[in-house]
Amino acid sequence: MKVTASELIRWAGLAAMAAGTIFVVIQPIHPLDVPSSVTTAEWTIIQSSKAVMCVLGLLGLAGLYARQVKEVGWLGLAGYLLFSLFYALTLPFVFAQAFIVPLLATAAPAFVESWLGIFNGNPGEMDMGALPALYGLAGGAYLLGGLLFGIATFRAGILPRWAAGLLAVGTVLPLLASPLVAHPFDRIFAVPVGLALAWLGYALWSERREQAADSAAGTEGALLRPTAAE
Helix, strand or coil: CCCHHHHHHHHHHHHHHHHHHHHHCCCCCCCEEEEEEEHHHHHHHHHHHHHHHHHHHHHHHHHHHHHHHHHHHHHHHHHHHHHHHHHHHHHHHHHHHHHHHHHHCCCCHHHHHHHHHHHCCCCCCCCCCCHHHHHHHHHCCCCCHHHHHHHHHHHCCCCCCCHHHHHHHHHHHHHHHHHHCCCCCCHHHHHHHHHHHHHHHHHHHHHHHHHHHHHHHHHHHHHHHHHHHC
């Protein structure tokens, strides 16, 4: 079976759908970033899901960018690279949260508390080195990357513009609204980005499916016409 670039892009749309859906679902059920949470089954499930989301997000973004690479130009390229950087930097953090931090909860509680301080804004007694800066870089890549990629996708007009606009607005929404809502309730502001990504992914996946169906119908018609002429 020959795998074409169009098929790969279509499956990338499915990956974007899954990544966006995971991002939406985990927000209201995410455990608190406190030491007592890290040894629970809920913590492991959520953090593992976030790791899967990052991998799927990288694949999905690649497909979304490839579908409109000529139309989005340099603005789209910058947004794609920055948004991908967010997923790439987040992946090792959530992997550690899922599989390493729970093992240290009893053996090194001071480290765990300091580690969680990266995310909850309450620094512990241990110096975490460059890790807080890397996590901050991931947040910046998320905000700027989503904004630029959303704007470029909106301007390109290949994928749904409402979804592109939701992505652009959703990524900067926390800057405006998070100061008004205490953590962890501010997680709700991540929902629009997840919805936008799932929407764009569905559009990409369904578009390729429709094109494949049209192509198959055209081929069938071409094969039937000579038979009818006979």
